[in-house]
Amino acid sequence: MTNDSAKLTEYVTFTSAGQLFGLPIERVQDVFKPTNITRVPLAGSEIAGVLNLRGRIVTAIHLSARLDLEHRGHAAATKDYAPMAIGLEYEAESFGLLVDFVGEVLKLTEADREPNPINLDRKLARVSSGVFRLDGQLLVVLDVGRVLDLGAEAAAA
Template sequence: MSGKDRANINHADVATGTTQYVTVVIGGQLFGLPINQVHDVFAPESVTKVPLSPPEVAGVLNLRGRIVTAIAMRRRLHLEPLESDQTMMAVGIEYKGESYGLVIDAVGEVLNLPESSREPNPTNLDQRWAEISAGVHRLDGQLMVILDVARLLGAMMSEPLAA
């Protein structure tokens, strides 16, 4: 998707009062990423470990010639790792000029949701999810947590390394 196409989507969002989300599943929970933040959805072939990196950093991977930092979302959310026989999926995003691949369990669909149905985080939302959430949407018997990329990566990347 080109920058022009992304700008057109953003303009349409304002005009219609809706936001498009790419949905992903992590640990059985549905999450949504605003589509204007998603650059790629892919199945990484391999991840190269990086010594002394934060535990959430699974390593780096090559995405069409670019080096991308792979973030293990299950580790970031303090969940058990996936079974080794499951296919790794990732969503490519940009944050502060750097490329990241959020390693997730599964990719869902693109949903077009009205901003009027967006709600603040419920008080009983798991703290691990609340700290990276920009609100929620209630869908047919399911809660979609909206991932806030700045909160997700900002706090993690600013943590000092242990001595």
């Protein structure tokens, strides 16, 4: 990411528990429909399990559980139901963020990205690197490294 404020960044958008999120497109490996997730006993509640994606073993993480988001409405990803996954490659490992709905790719100007509101939920603030004001809703930009840094979160909690 660059500080060049006029620059356009493409964001993959998705929702989890009704909240709109975005990830810079270059961080997203693929978007897939997770099937056949194997539960991992003794793992934290945010770990949905592991699955086989074209020969790679992907660790699936529930975004809503990770961020303590509460589900309203029926299109909710739960332990046994996850409609879509955002595939990420981070530190040579594959991850899948389980989300409810994947939306379009938006081109947004970096200059419009605003810092997190100071009253933002602590857990959310930790993983967010800014907010875009879109028509009708707010898009929270996620920081892949911090979303996947489960250990630090647990230590902080």
